[in-house]
Amino acid sequence: MTGNTHVVVVGGGYAGVMAANRLTQRDDVTVTLINPREELVHRVRLHQLVGGSDDALVAYRDVLAERIRLVADTVTRIDAAERSVTLAAGGRLGYDYLIYAAGSRSAEPTVPGAAEFAYPMSVLEEAQRLRAVLDRTPATARVTVVGAGPTGIETAAELAEEGRAVTLVCGGALGPYLHDRGRRSVAGRLAKLGVTVLEGSDTEGSAVTSDAVRLVSGRELPAEVTIWTAGFAVPDLAARSGLSTDALGRVLTDETLTSVDDERVLAAGDSAAPSGLPLRMSCLNATPLGARAADTVLSRLAGRQPDPLHQGLYAQCISLGRKAGIYQFATRSDVAVGVHIGAGLGARIKESVCTGILGHLVKEAKRPGTFRLHRVPGGVAKRRELLRAQQDDEAALAERAV
Structure with a gap:
């Protein structure tokens, strides 16, 4: 390709900002980042926004x-087909390459009453609304958090540390x-904070009212405020635009994060499904995927074959209030192991992770091309094994259909 290349990045979260910054390695590349807000939402701190x-x-x-x-x-x-995007404010913007990094949001709850009476918090406006509700609610009011993934755990701990009476409804295991x-x-830290934790399949929510959460077991939990953190979804923009997506709406790509429909469209972050085997939705994966998508574009512009996906660094870091946290180690195939760091050191590691995310983006803005976490050795063999198993399953299904 000769002349100036225009790359449009849709979405200004961790993946989108990393991709945009990395593309500035070349002087003949112009980058436009499209995002609904004029500020970056530091999503790993939304539970802190809710906690104040x-x-x-x-x-x-x-x-x-x-x-x-x-x-x-x-x-x-x-x-x-036209290599352009339509904007809500009017007009169209053309591109040579597009990186789709639209992120994720709360899944629409299917439990009766949840949409009307529960408060999601996966995006900025939801968290701000919830904070305003809590500010108007007496400190003695009972708060029920539904969903015991990282968001639910962190929110429950944050509010309990404020002195609120919190019940965490897991709907299964605590921290799956x-x-x-x-x-x-x-569980031990939550107990010290006074959080009531309800685990097991019989703790799934069956209905939400203005002042209670009903479980499938028939038990009813009084709740002046119900917070809904169960499940994530992705925007339907890709599917509405005719791009191939998985059942959740993530863009289907190959291992270089290139859309299966168009080599000028790439996807990164929570809205990408490479080879139909998406990585876990997390900031840990979003930033490296943004770097990988940018590298694919830069490789094509340089006439080189892009490198395939290579993720080999996995863990999960959860804050448990301002004074404690946990850093859960994992294998290179993203399976938790029996080693973790907790208590105060866990909190300090969590805080370093939160600041480190921004540090990676800042460094890439100033010195594009320096980010290296998407090239950490390991993890390739396991992913290849999963891909082969998937191909075998698809071949078997096709044979049975014939």
């Missing part, structure tokens, strides 16, 4: 390379990703 200790916002000028054009708008449609040892550590 942080606003979870970062000015783009602090993390985005100066050369990048920021458009505060929403993309309503992607036209891959965690190893049993890590789970016991988290």
Whole structure:
């Protein structure tokens, strides 16, 4: 390709900012980042926003390379054939390459009453609304958090540390990703904070009212405020635009994060499904995937074959209030092991992770191409094994269909 290349990045979260910054390695590449807000939502701090200790916002000028054009708008449609996007405010914007990094949000709850009476918090506006509700609610009011993944655990701990009476409804296991040892550590800390933890399949929610949560067991939990953290979804922009997606709406790509439909469209972060085997939705994966998508574009511009996906660093880090946390170690195939760091050191590691995410973005803005975590050795063999198993399953299904 000759002349200037215009790359549009849809979504200004961790993956989108990393991709945009990394693309500035070449002077003949112009980058436009389209995001609904004029500030980066530091998503790993949304539970702190709800708890009142942080606003979870970062000015783009602090993390985005100066050369990048920021458009505060929403993309309503992607036209891959015309290589353009339509903006909500009106008009269209053309591109040579597009990186789809639209992120994720709360899944629409299917439990009766949850949409009307429960408060999600996976995006900024939801968390701000919830904080306002808590500010108007007496400190003695009972709070029920539904969902015991990292968001639910962190929110329950944050509010309990404020002195609120909190019940955490797991709907299954507490911290499903965690190893049993890590789970016991988290349960112990929550107990010290006074959080009532309800585990097991009979703790799934069956209905939500203005002042209670009903479980499938028939038990009813009084709740002046119900917080819903059960499940994530992705925007339907890709599917509405005619791109191939998985059942959740994530863009189907090959191992270089290139769309199976169009080599000029790539996907990164929570909205990407490479080879139909998406990585776990997390900031840990989002930033490296952003770097990988940018590297694919840069490789094509240089006439080189792009490298395939290579993720080999996995863990889960959860804060348990401001004074404790857990860092759960995992294998290179993203399976938790029996080693973790907890208590105060866990909290310090969690805080270093939160600041480190921004540090990676800032460094990439100033010195594009320096980020290396998407090239950590290991993990390749396991992913290849999973891909082969998937191909074998698909071949068997096709044979049975014939």
